[in-house]
Amino acid sequence: MVSFADFPTEGEGPIYLRIVRFIRAGVASGRIVDGDELPSRRVVSALLGVNPNTVQKAYRLLEEEGLMVSRSGAKSFARVTPETVEAVRERIQREELSALVSSLRRGGMEKAAAMELLSRLWDEDAERGEEL
Amino acid sequence: MVSFADFPTEGEGPIYLRIVRFIRAGVASGRIVDGDELPSRRVVSALLGVNPNTVQKAYRLLEEEGLMVSRSGAKSFARVTPETVEAVRERIQREELSALVSSLRRGGMEKAAAMELLSRLWDEDAERGEEL
DNA sequence: TGAAGTGTATTAGTTGTGTAATACGGTTGT
DNA sequence: ACAACCGTATTACACAACTAATACACTTCA
Numbered sequence: 307m308v309s310f311a312d313f314p315t316e317g318e319g320p321i322y323l324r325i326v327r328f329i330r331a332g333v334a335s336g337r338i339v340d341g342d343e344l345p346s347r348r349v350v351s352a353l354l355g356v357n358p359n360t361v362q363k364a365y366r367l368l369e370e371e372g373l374m375v376s377r378s379g380a381k382s383f384a385r386v387t388p389e390t391v392e393a394v395r396e397r398i399q400r401e402e403l404s405a406l407v408s409s410l411r412r413g414g415m416e417k418a419a420a421m422e423l424l425s426r427l428w429d430e431d432a433e434r435g436e437e438l
Numbered sequence: 439m440v441s442f443a444d445f446p447t448e449g450e451g452p453i454y455l456r457i458v459r460f461i462r463a464g465v466a467s468g469r470i471v472d473g474d475e476l477p478s479r480r481v482v483s484a485l486l487g488v489n490p491n492t493v494q495k496a497y498r499l500l501e502e503e504g505l506m507v508s509r510s511g512a513k514s515f516a517r518v519t520p521e522t523v524e525a526v527r528e529r530i531q532r533e534e535l536s537a538l539v540s541s542l543r544r545g546g547m548e549k550a551a552a553m554e555l556l557s558r559l560w561d562e563d564a565e566r567g568e569e570l
Numbered sequence: 571t572g573a574a575g576t577g578t579a580t581t582a583g584t585t586g587t588g589t590a591a592t593a594c595g596g597t598t599g600t
Numbered sequence: 601a602c603a604a605c606c607g608t609a610t611t612a613c614a615c616a617a618c619t620a621a622t623a624c625a626c627t628t629c630a
Contacts, residue, residue, distance in 0.1 A: 320588055346606060357590045362608070378607045379596030399542065403555055406538050407563045411450065417560045424539070424556055428549050431539045452618060478576060489620045494578070510577045511626030 307343045308332065308384065310353050321356055325364035333373055333386055334394045340386040344374060371397075439475045440464065440516065442485050450564065453488050457496035465505055465518055466526045472518040476506060 310328075317324045332338035347365060351358040365382065368374045372390055376382035410420050442460075449456045464470035479497060483490040497514065500506045504522050508514035542552055 322588075347608090348606080359591085359608090360589055363588085365607090376607060377597080380598080380606065382607080399547070400555070400559065402538060402542070403552075403559050404563065407556065407559045411560070411563060417557070417564075420560065421553065421556060424553060425549070427539045428543070428552065431543060454618080479578090480576080491578090491621085492619060495618085497577090508577060509627080512576065512628080514577080 307345065308338050310345060310350055313354065321354065322360050322364040322367070325350070325354075325361060326367050329364075329368055329373060329384075330394050330398060333384070333391060334398060338384050338386060340384060342384040342386075344382040344384060346381070440470050440477065442477060442482055445486065453486065454492050454496040454499070457482070457486075457493060458499050461496075461500055461505060461516075462526050465516070465523060470516050470518060472516060474516040474518075476514040476516060478513070 308329075313328055314324070329338065329344075344365070345353075347358040347361040350361045354361075365374065365376065369376060371393075372385060373394065374382055374384050407420075415423075440461075445460055446456070461470065461476075476497070477485075479490040479493040482493045486493075497506065497508065501508060503525075505517060505526070506514055507517050539552075547555075
């Protein structure tokens with residue numbers, strides 16, 4: 307049974323997305339393996355002090371992502387394959403970059419400028435890294 | 439007098455931020471120079487077909503950013519110094535991008551992959567913004 | 571001085587997002 | 601069959617973001 311004991315008490319963003327990230331991190335790290343039973347919507351909702359529908363929203367996203375399966379009335383289980391693990395790791399990376407892109411665009415930056423900036427910073431960081 | 443004639447008829451994100459970006463781009467490109475008079479809130483609002491308060495929101499942000507000055511009842515003027523120009527061009531970079539680059543490199547990502555990923559995410563984010 | 575134009579504050583309406591309340595139907599084990 | 605779970609759908613409420621409506625006070629100049 308997947309445990310929510312280590313669910314961070316405080317975090318950023320809406321709760322349902324924090325749940326999604328929590329499960330994703332578990333899959334990426336190997337803490338959650340294929341076939342693991344996931345606590346029911348009601349149990350998690352009681353644990354976190356939110357409405358079951360908030361957990362449902364998270365679980366639905368995770369199911370669409372292929373990380374869990376659930377049948378009406380029955381328990382829910384994690385679905386972890388080499389493919390899903392790889393997909394989750396890529397997705398986590400994408401989310402980091404995605405937030406950055408939105409931020410840069412909100413700041414009024416053009417795509418070409420962003421590309422150039424990333425390239426320059428990458429090289430600078432590479433130089434710093436090779437010194438060590 | 440700063441002209442809004444070239445203000446893009448359609449763009450991404452809320453109007454007040456598009457105004458901010460428009461002015462920022464003008465400052466960064468040299469189209470707007472120090473002491474340039476900025477059209478009043480009402481004039482811009484009539485031009486863009488929005489409420490004067492929407493323009494006010496943009497102008498207030500620009501003033502907090504040090505890119506313009508305004509006194510109650512009087513006209514507004516651009517404030518462009520070498521410092522503000524530099525600040526506009528690199529404001530975001532120091533705050534957010536550097537840490538992410540290091541993170542991605544430590545995660546084993548190659549520069550080419552990061553560039554390609556940024557390009558794709560940028561287009562995707564642009565599409566999302568245009569849907570609204 | 572007074573009219574016209576200006577910046578600014580206050581308030582309200584609109585929309586979207588996150589969460590909750592409630593109810594319904596399916597599965598499981600006894 | 602029935603009780604105790606389970607997942608799910610529908611609806612409604614809370615809140616923030618964005619924009620608009622309105623009013624007020626200041627500057628400028630004939």
